[in-house]
Amino acid sequence: xxxxxxxxxxxxxxxxxxxxxxxxxxxxxxxxxxxxxxxxxxxxxxxxxxxxxxxxxxxxxxxxxxxxxxxxxxxxxxxxxxxxxxxxxxxxxxxxxxxxxxxxxxxxxxxxxxxxxxxxxxxxxxxxxxxxxxxxxxxxxxxxxxxxxxxxxxxxxxxxxxxxxxxxxxxxxx
Numbered sequence: 001x002x003x004x005x006x007x008x009x010x011x012x013x014x015x016x017x018x019x020x021x022x023x024x025x026x027x028x029x030x031x032x033x034x035x036x037x038x039x040x041x042x043x044x045x046x047x048x049x050x051x052x053x054x055x056x057x058x059x060x061x062x063x064x065x066x067x068x069x070x071x072x073x074x075x076x077x078x079x080x081x082x083x084x085x086x087x088x089x090x091x092x093x094x095x096x097x098x099x100x101x102x103x104x105x106x107x108x109x110x111x112x113x114x115x116x117x118x119x120x121x122x123x124x125x126x127x128x129x130x131x132x133x134x135x136x137x138x139x140x141x142x143x144x145x146x147x148x149x150x151x152x153x154x155x156x157x158x159x160x161x162x163x164x165x166x167x168x169x170x171x172x173x174x
Contacts, residue, residue: 002035005074005117005156008041009073009074009075009076010073010074013028013074013167014171016028017168017171017172017173020173021165021168021173024164024168024173025164025165025168028076028164028167028168028171029076029077029078029164030077030115030163030164031076031077031115031148031161031162031163031164031167032074032075032076032077032121032161032162032167033074033075033077033091033099033152033159033160033162034072034073034074034075034116034150034159034162034167034170034171035071035072035075035101035157035158035159035160036072036158036160037072038082038157044077050082055088074167075099075101075159076100077089077098077099077113077115077120078098079098079122080098083096083097083098084096085112087114088112088113088114089112089113089114090109090111090112090125091106091110091111091112091113091154092106092107092108092109092110092111092125093106093107093108093110094108094109096169097109101154101157101159103154103155103156103157104155105129105154105155105156106127106129106155106157107125107127107128107129108128108153109125110124110125110127110131110154110155111123111124111125111138111152111154112125113129113146113161114143119145119146119147120145120146120161120163121143121146122138122143122144122146122152122161123140123141123143123144124138124139124140124141124142125139125141126140126141127154127155128155129154129156130155131152131153131154131155132152132153133146133150133151133152133153134151135151135153140150146161147161148161148162148163148166149161149166149170
């Protein structure tokens with residue numbers, strides 16, 4: 001197996017935001033998950049601030065901005081070439097998933113999302129540590145609607161789902 005360099009997805013999205021909203025929407029995936037660095041937020045003992053890709057916590061008051069390395073992760077919802085399950089985007093801790101979330105609490109194949117004619121849906125794939133959408137446990141293999149800005153918990157990992165337009169705004173686009 002070839003060892004390929006990982007793409008700096010956050011850097012790519014930082015570049016897209018700089019191009020403006022229309023260019024962002026044209027070039028970005030239709031939706032994405034964002035993994036916010038909860039360990040940083042817990043350490044600062046603060047609420048949920050707006051996070052941007054320029055490594056600044058925006059608390060709403062310009063005098064309260066804190067510059068810390070955020071390690072923000074963006075997971076565009078796109079299929080990997082040749083991946084299993086062509087009708088869905090798989091999420092798990094191994095490389096054969098479309099979205100790889102490297103955390104001990106995430107199963108090898110933990111969950112999946114797919115786009116339908118009415119929007120996005122999510123389902124737990126029968127994971128060991130479970131999945132929750134907006135705090136409600138997901139039943140294995142039972143699809144649920146996935147609204148933009150909803151938090152999906154996989155094991156101990158929180159991912160926030162964004163449609164492209166909402167992601168542009170959430171990441172500091174204006």
